[in-house]
Amino acid sequence: MGSGPTVGSDRPSLLASDASPVPERIPVTDIALQRRLTERFSTQLLTAVSARHDTTEIIVGPGELVSVMSALHDDAEFRFELLADLAGVDTGVVLQVVYHLWSPLSPDWLRVICDGLPRDDPRLPSVTFLWNGAEWAEREAYDMFGLIFEGNRDLRRIYMPPDYQSFPLRKDFLMPDDASRSPGQGVRPIEVAFQTAESGRVPLMRVSPGTGSLAGWTRPGEVGAGDPDSGGQVGP
Amino acid sequence: MTGEPRVRSLDDPSIMVDSPATIIDAVPPYPPRTEREAEFYSLKDGEMFVNLGPQHPSTHGVLRVVIKIDGEQVVDLDPVLGYLHRGVEKICENGDWHHAISNCDPLEYIASMFSEAMPVLVAEKLLDLEVPRRADYIRVLAWELNRISSHALFIGWLALDLGGITPILYGFIERDEIVEMLAALTGQKLLFNYLRIGGVNGDLNHEFLSRLGDWMSRAGKRIEESSKLMNENEIFVGRTRGLGVLTREAALRTCVTGPPLRATGIPYDVRRAHPYSVYPELEFDIPTRTEGDSYARYLLHLDEIRESIRIIDQVLHQMPDGPVMAKLPRLLRVPPGRAWVAFESPRGQYGAYGISDGSDQPFRFRIHDPSYFTLQAVGQLVPGHLVADTMAIMASLDPIMGGIDK
Numbered sequence: 001m002g003s004g005p006t007v008g009s010d011r012p013s014l015l016a017s018d019a020s021p022v023p024e025r026i027p028v029t030d031i032a033l034q035r036r037l038t039e040r041f042s043t044q045l046l047t048a049v050s051a052r053h054d055t056t057e058i059i060v061g062p063g064e065l066v067s068v069m070s071a072l073h074d075d076a077e078f079r080f081e082l083l084a085d086l087a088g089v090d091t092g093v094v095l096q097v098v099y100h101l102w103s104p105l106s107p108d109w110l111r112v113i114c115d116g117l118p119r120d121d122p123r124l125p126s127v128t129f130l131w132n133g134a135e136w137a138e139r140e141a142y143d144m145f146g147l148i149f150e151g152n153r154d155l156r157r158i159y160m161p162p163d164y165q166s167f168p169l170r171k172d173f174l175m176p177d178d179a180s181r182s183p184g185q186g187v188r189p190i191e192v193a194f195q196t197a198e199s200g201r202v203p204l205m206r207v208s209p210g211t212g213s214l215a216g217w218t219r220p221g222e223v224g225a226g227d228p229d230s231g232g233q234v235g236p
Numbered sequence: 237m238t239g240e241p242r243v244r245s246l247d248d249p250s251i252m253v254d255s256p257a258t259i260i261d262a263v264p265p266y267p268p269r270t271e272r273e274a275e276f277y278s279l280k281d282g283e284m285f286v287n288l289g290p291q292h293p294s295t296h297g298v299l300r301v302v303i304k305i306d307g308e309q310v311v312d313l314d315p316v317l318g319y320l321h322r323g324v325e326k327i328c329e330n331g332d333w334h335h336a337i338s339n340c341d342p343l344e345y346i347a348s349m350f351s352e353a354m355p356v357l358v359a360e361k362l363l364d365l366e367v368p369r370r371a372d373y374i375r376v377l378a379w380e381l382n383r384i385s386s387h388a389l390f391i392g393w394l395a396l397d398l399g400g401i402t403p404i405l406y407g408f409i410e411r412d413e414i415v416e417m418l419a420a421l422t423g424q425k426l427l428f429n430y431l432r433i434g435g436v437n438g439d440l441n442h443e444f445l446s447r448l449g450d451w452m453s454r455a456g457k458r459i460e461e462s463s464k465l466m467n468e469n470e471i472f473v474g475r476t477r478g479l480g481v482l483t484r485e486a487a488l489r490t491c492v493t494g495p496p497l498r499a500t501g502i503p504y505d506v507r508r509a510h511p512y513s514v515y516p517e518l519e520f521d522i523p524t525r526t527e528g529d530s531y532a533r534y535l536l537h538l539d540e541i542r543e544s545i546r547i548i549d550q551v552l553h554q555m556p557d558g559p560v561m562a563k564l565p566r567l568l569r570v571p572p573g574r575a576w577v578a579f580e581s582p583r584g585q586y587g588a589y590g591i592s593d594g595s596d597q598p599f600r601f602r603i604h605d606p607s608y609f610t611l612q613a614v615g616q617l618v619p620g621h622l623v624a625d626t627m628a629i630m631a632s633l634d635p636i637m638g639g640i641d642k
Contacts (some may be wrong), residue, residue, distance in 0.1 A: 133491030154272035
């Protein structure tokens, strides 16, 4: 590694496995971190600490966000100093805000999900008091999902024009054409002929996560009418 | 249709006054939405606004920056984004995982080998997919070549924004050789669309290897030559040293990554801090500087070019044989789950957060672009400096608007 950084060097080296020329890639999860998180935040978490791949995940409600994030940032046992990402998510039912954090003390990423934000009034505290760089990320989440971060000094739209009304990344944002049809269903959006409003076809909308290609796809006002193969046909 | 003609003559002077496309006021034509906006768009005695962009040669894309100045000194600034916004995240949700690769290509249009890696790495993580080792090595080779070409252009641009024309010619010669090389490999010069979920699109070919071998004999020489022009140039050093100083604490608080963070002395590079691909098997250093100013960021880019050449040399010596694609069904249904990946692009930590619901399309695809956060730092670095230094500081942070506006 030469005179590289000392951070993260406690990760097991893939070079160590001399037996095989192909290093075995075992997904590393940091058991010690999971134990520390469980001990420290046991009452504040909505679900148990989970881990997959190289990411440890905790889920908190908006009321606990400030205390959990402050502790993760400030405490000597965590030291999650780097906010790697802040993302809004629409599950189709509720909104979430997902934070990804990095610490020199753990080989894992930490994902903090602030869950259970209602669609009609999604409010949660801002984390700009810890990372002022979150200001624009929160502006983006506000612009795309309508999430209101209380404490952000400059919460206005960042991409869309100021008179814009909708929140484009929400799942109930209707696309103006049939471009939201899944190409996996055999019809490429670009091949769908132009359809007038009179033809009565409403674009498919994805409302909730499910399993399988067609799960979660409905047309508003229609039940079981999603025949994917009639996409190219216009008229009655 | 009313009696109004649809097209008015361009000679009509009223168009020049009326049309919002021709004149953009610095002050927005609507009431302030936040306290910060109200504070910014009210002038104290002696202050005025200057509208930089959206079509300004130094904005590296289409960016408008409203600068509040007092005499020659910048008091505050407000970047106005969205000119290149096309909703990539929504587009990715509405195409399948393979479509996301080409949709993400134009984000980092100087180094698109990196931005197209986002959906690839996320989908591979969700699929628990083992990529053939040769494909991993080819990826690292392509990434490091692209990193050098991007850094070469950065050095040229920085000098260009300060008024020097020569370095960008050298930078473009270096970049052209690499771009031709990658064009032989991928078929594209700018938006490569080369990485695939499970590997890469096509093995190394003869033309690529012969160009690469030819280039390796003089790799980075032109950059070193042009750096001789700049490193001790009195004007260049005078306009970059001590300017736009980013402290360690401010860099961490602003979520800045990449060269601007390493120029403050923090050795955070995702290739080492959270290794991915075959980087743990390669020997290279993470260069850092402690000054945190524009000059340190420039020198850091030179160091990184040297390290990338070291990596390419090792990759060529260690390149294993084997397939370059894992076997996958054509209609790829990604198992349900959540995955976050991060990797080091020339501008910092690129990240992607994917949620799959088990269908062939991403349920949510979040793109984290480092330039977005680096541009935010401009608002902290520029106030107090002269108007002319705004461009020097912005260029030294190296933001790319394609990724910022998404």
